[in-house]
Amino acid sequence: MTTDLDGLTALVTGGASGIGLATARLLSERGADVAVLDLDPSGIHRPLRGFTADVADDASVRAAVEAAAGALGGIDILVNNAGIGAAGTVEDNPDEQWHRVLDVNVLGIVRTTRAALPHLRRSPAASVVNTCSIAATAGLPQRALYSASKGAVLSLTLAMAADHVREGIRVNCVNPGTVDTPWVGRLLDTAPDPAAERAALNGRQPHGRLVTAEEVAAAVAYLASPAAGSVTGTALAVDGGMAGLRLRPEPKT
Numbered sequence: 001m002t003t004d005l006d007g008l009t010a011l012v013t014g015g016a017s018g019i020g021l022a023t024a025r026l027l028s029e030r031g032a033d034v035a036v037l038d039l040d041p042s043g044i045h046r047p048l049r050g051f052t053a054d055v056a057d058d059a060s061v062r063a064a065v066e067a068a069a070g071a072l073g074g075i076d077i078l079v080n081n082a083g084i085g086a087a088g089t090v091e092d093n094p095d096e097q098w099h100r101v102l103d104v105n106v107l108g109i110v111r112t113t114r115a116a117l118p119h120l121r122r123s124p125a126a127s128v129v130n131t132c133s134i135a136a137t138a139g140l141p142q143r144a145l146y147s148a149s150k151g152a153v154l155s156l157t158l159a160m161a162a163d164h165v166r167e168g169i170r171v172n173c174v175n176p177g178t179v180d181t182p183w184v185g186r187l188l189d190t191a192p193d194p195a196a197e198r199a200a201l202n203g204r205q206p207h208g209r210l211v212t213a214e215e216v217a218a219a220v221a222y223l224a225s226p227a228a229g230s231v232t233g234t235a236l237a238v239d240g241g242m243a244g245l246r247l248r249p250e251p252k253t
Helices: 018-029 058-072 095-105 107-120 144-167 182-190 194-204 213-224
Strands: 009-013 033-038 049-052 077-080 126-131 169-176 235-238
Touching (some): 009 058, 018 033, 018 077, 033 058, 058 107, 095 107, 107 144, 126 144, 126 213, 144 169, 169 213, 182 194
Parallel strands (some): 009 033, 009 077, 077 126, 169 235
């Protein structure tokens, strides 16, 4: 395992499960001192550090970021991963759900980055990586609210990159396809035919399977690392080719 993150510190939101946990573990394995912010960090153990935070609450975020920065001795890398999902068309989700999803998925990034910026500005290798989605760039059925939130994350990433590049802070995002996470598992469990739904999700991605959390974590680790020192304002797709490939149907046998 490479140790290109030796001496760096990292903060990962939503880091107690799924993509966030895989990312926190990989950053730690590659040498970073890592803190996790989550609604329930009770399952986080050393070498990771866990802090309780609700990204929908500014006071909670500010307190947790300061506590994490104090424990780490600063923040070099911020991974804005916390987010929630939603299913449905524009007819299906009430206003309250729209407000909630946008508050967590978009304003959660704003709150955490805002709190971390004073620490990032003091870092010689500052990097922010936001978790976006294929939903930001491809029209997916039954994902109107979720897609709107992730489209905002993509635009926010570009704006942040422009705002902070001259401060030495790089800002990028990863755009995963459908990832085999607990949230996707719960969606499959509610489907009339979970096996058929999983097969459809697998088939939607050109490489024929769901993306793993570890594959997304590897992309985050690259963007956060000194190896990506000239990469900012970039959306890195981790989607098995879903965004860019147009395969012909396989011939029937």
